[in-house]
Amino acid sequence: MNLTLLIKYSFSYFHLRKACIRSAKRNKMTTLGDIGVAAAINIGSAFLFFLAFAILRLQPFNDRVYFPKWYLKGLRTDPVHGGVFVRKFVNLDWRAYLGFLNWMPEALRMPEPELIDHAGLDSVVYLRIYLLGLKIFVPIAFLAWIVLVPVNWTSTGLEGAKNITSSDIDKLSVSNVHSRSERFWGHIVMAYAFTFWVCYILLKEYEKVASMRLEFLATEKRRPDQFTVLVRNIPPDPDESVSELVEHFFMVNHPGHYLTHQVIYDANTLAKLVKKKKKLQNWLVYYRNKLERTSKRPEMKTGFLGLWGKKVDAIDYHTTEIDKLSEEIASERKKVTDDPKSVMPAAFVSFKTRWVAAVCAQTQQTRNPTLWLTEWAPEPRDVYWRNLPIPYFSLSVRRLIMAVAFFFLTFFFMIPIAFVQTLASIEGIERTAPWLNPLVTVPFIKSFIQGFLPGIVLKLFLIFLPTILMIMSKFEGFGSISSLERRSASRYYLFNFVNIFLGNVLTGSAFQQLNSFVHQPANQYPITIGTAIPLKATFFITYIMVDGWASIAAEVLMLKPLIFYHLKNFFLVKTEKDREEAMDPGSIGFNTGEPRIQLYFLLGLVYAAVTPAVLPFIIIFFGLAYVVFRHQIINVYNQEYESGAQFWPDVHGRIVIALTVSQIVLMGLLTTKKAASSTPFLIVLPILTIWFYRYCKGRFEPAFVKFPLQEAMMKDTLEKATEPHLNLKGYLHNAYIHPVFKDSMDDEDDDDDTFSNNWDTESMTVRTKRHSQRHTPLPSRISGTSSPPQSPFAGDGLQNEP
Secondary structure (H helix, E strand, O other), X not given: OOHHHHHHHHHHHHHHHHHHHHHHHHHOOOOHHHHHHHHHHHHHHHHHHHHHHHHHOOOHHHHHHHOHHHHHOOOOOOOOOOOOHHHHOOOOOHHHHOOOOOHHHHHHHOOHHHHHHHHOHHHHHHHHHHHHHHHHHHHHHHHHHHHHHHHHHOOOOOOOOOOOOOOHHHHHOHHHXXXXXXXXXXXXXXXXXXXXXXXXXXXXXXXXXXXXHHHHHHHOOOOHHHOEEEEEOOOOOOOOOHHHHHHHHHHHHOOOOEEEEEEEEOOHHHHHHHHHHHHHHHHHHHHHHHHHHHOOOOEEEOOHHHOOOOEEEHHHHHHHHHHHHHHHXXXXXXXXXXXXXXXXXXXXEEEOOHHHHHHHHOOOOOOOOOOOEEEEXXXXXXXXXXXXXXXXXXXXXXXHHHHHHHHHHHHHOHHHHHHHHHHOOHHHHHHHOHHHXXXXXXXXXXXXXXXXXHHHHHHHHHHHHHHHHHHHHHHHOOOEHHHHHHHHHHHHHXXXXXXXXXXXXXXXXXXXXXXXXXXXXXXXXXXXXXXXHHHHHHHHHHHHHHHHHHXXXXXHHOHHHHHXXXXXXXXXXXXXXXXXXXXOOOOOOHHHHHHHHHHHHHXXXXXXXXXXXXXXXXXXXXXXHHHHHHHHHHHOOOOOOOOOOOOHHHXXXXXXXXXXXXHHHHHHHHHHOOOOOOHHHHOHHHHHHHHHHHHHHHHHOHHHHOOOHHHHHHHHHHHHHHOOOOOHHHHHOOOOOOHHHHXXXXXXXXXXXXXXXXXXOOOOOOOOOOOOOOOOOOEOOOOOOEOXXXXXXXXXOOOOOO
16 A cells, blocks of 8 residues: 555544544533433323324224224224214213223234234234344343443543543443453453344244244145246247247146236236226215215316316316226227237246146246246235336346435435434534524523434434335336335335434435545444444434334324325215225335334444443333234234245344444444454454354245245145135136226126136147147247247137137
8 A cells, every 4th residue: 555545544534533523522412311301202202192092092983093904804893882972973981091001911912823814924023023122132231231331330431531522321331441441351242142142032033933934834825826926028929929928838838737827918007097087086076975065066177286277067077087087998908908019028827736836936947047037926915017017128227227326315315314413403503593592501402402303303304215215116127015115125224224323323424424435444444433333322312212212102193094084084985885995004014114123123233232221222112112013913004915924034134234233343442442452352253143144044045935845735735635626717817917907807707717627637739820739849930939829718818819
């Protein structure tokens, strides 16, 4: 390394350390009193949310808002109260209000097997993430407070320290230990203990969840996706349609096992028209209801948002527009079904047994690995139809574009946050609004600004992030809702790591951090981060209270669904079906909930050996969130899909990343403390952790990405014995019809409804437009595979070929 480069690196490192010290002067002034004020505000907010929920959930007219899952299952009806008219809306039984927190123990009563039957494996395993947090951090907190807190508290490293303003909470951290102290051996021993404990719990949990998944798949009721694969990148053939080509290919290469298929249409335009018609129908219902209430025909303006334009009769206008749109829909539907260009080179292919579907989904179909690509089909509820028409070759380009876009989003999003947070500090207010100086010197106001305001500002800015990340994931072209949520969750986690964790640790925007990291040696990264970590403990404590206490309590109140339900109920609801559609039970929201949990795992593991005072706040979050989300899963959430806990390897991997980061941070911190004799003993921890991750990946991950042939054969054999005359083709034939076609398909007769699955026979020849037979190896000049057939029926459920 030349002298110029050395000076450049040294200057960059000095500049970054200087920034950290300046940050310390600002943030270390947050006292236990400030944290107490923040805790009081958040505990008070949480209590008010719980109190409001306890009152609102008891009112009869809110019953469908707070118990929609039971209504959707047909196990609950509207409460009936005789006597006074007001009882239809208000619960007048004062005794019901005494146990306003009774919903908490009730949420814990349902046993796990029953909860799986009630809500599905995805929901139960998602809850186990919160339990995992309690299993990890309760023993760690106990050890840390028994061993590390006395070690840190009885040291005097911060007494008389220059350039650092410390508070009582800093005396509980490793910052209070003198440089070169032998006390650091306590932190190293605890780091080993924490690592072994976390790995042990993760191993047991991975084993448990893998076992639960396999048992769930073995006992699960029959579903279309168990027999179906998604085939993409079907090569074009000039002699036959995509539907004929698919049928021929699988009858030739899976003889006697192919059952039916459904080609994929580009029906996005049709879906937009149907959605627009539904919206107009809702407005028509609204205006008709208004006419019934007022006996006066409503009028509206035809301009933007009804603010200007020609005034017309609202009912006549919407009736005319719906009729026009119905004609457009019929025309577009005919165009989609008749135009060969609307058929995409992809299809859902179903087989007679799960065993064959598993073989097809997990094997290469041709010698060209880029053609006839097969994967397990998502269950019909999980299909994201809008992305299926995207050409396969464009997916890589789309994902590259989004990777670049996400990079710039991550490293620029923090700029407005940093700016607003600067204004939300004592120094920022004194600088930008000096006339407020007398106000900010009031102790309570000062404590509010330092202990509460920065966390709430950060939370408000992050409200829009999940929507942005989901839009990016949809652009990438994933074909299922579950894969969209998993991709969005992985990016949300990375964003949180860079901007919430590193961004607040190192101060400044992420782009500034990147610039600083690029211009300093790699071996200085742990030192830089390790130096800054203890200085930010108070900020993260306030953030945990805002995001992990008050926000979780607000989740159970469901203020948005409550308001929207009553608006819809008043303006749109006329029938029982309308009332069901007005309910908005929502779902877990894996793309937003799981990254939030992972941030707490990261903070807890990083601060366990550095500032154990953070751990109680994290434990409260995990305990409170577990109770709240268990209640929501039992009574409210109606999960959109069921993946069989396919997301668990991602959860496991991110916790391992957090554990590795905590070890590296501790190494960097001890290096700044000049503990040269003890620090090298930490080097082995990341190595052991990575080995542990690779072991778990090889041992358990296959259960989440592959379906064992043995399990498939067992289910097929049992089904064959118990239902020998199962009409499987009738069950699967329209399972993967695009939703916009299902209404029109309901009234059509299926020529093959009487088909009975024949387990013992198979067709020995495959008809084709060419003169070749199945045993004739005549390849298509385009696809390079055997000649496709002419089907006696299209197999796509929408049209028949002659």
